[in-house]
Amino acid sequence: MASRLGNTVSFKRFMLRTEVLKLYRDILRAIRQVPDPDHKRELKEWARHDFKQNKHHQDEETIKMMLTKGRMSLKELESAIHLAR
Template identity: 50%
Template sequence: MSKNLKPILSLQQFILKQEVKNLYRQIFRAIREVPDKQYQDELKDWTRREFRQNSHHTDEISIKMYLQYGQKCLRTLENNIGLAK
């Protein structure tokens, strides 16, 4: 048997993981709409750093809280992009 087996996720954990992945993708899609290339790079670095810094969380309540924070950041980014166009 391999020592690198990943733990089996519960249904709720699996759903939360998919929500996190979807949020990450949505943020990167929104970043592509930013007109300034340098600002795009900064936003990408910030996004990666935030997701990595919070990847250790396993508590469902914490994950949901960070998902809400990420969704709020995404809405703010989308609103600012809309104003810039």
């Protein structure tokens, strides 16, 4: 029974990791649409820095909260890019 529980936890962790990686890719895709190369570089650095700074978190609820915050930031970024066009 304990091994099944261990697999469940690792599956949850796998799913969270998948969501984090998807968010990171989505942010990088959005940044590609920025026309100014300097802004594009700054935004990439910002994204890398934030993800690296927070990769140590292990608590599932903390990660979910950070995913929510990251998705909101992505929406704001996409809005700003859309308005700038």
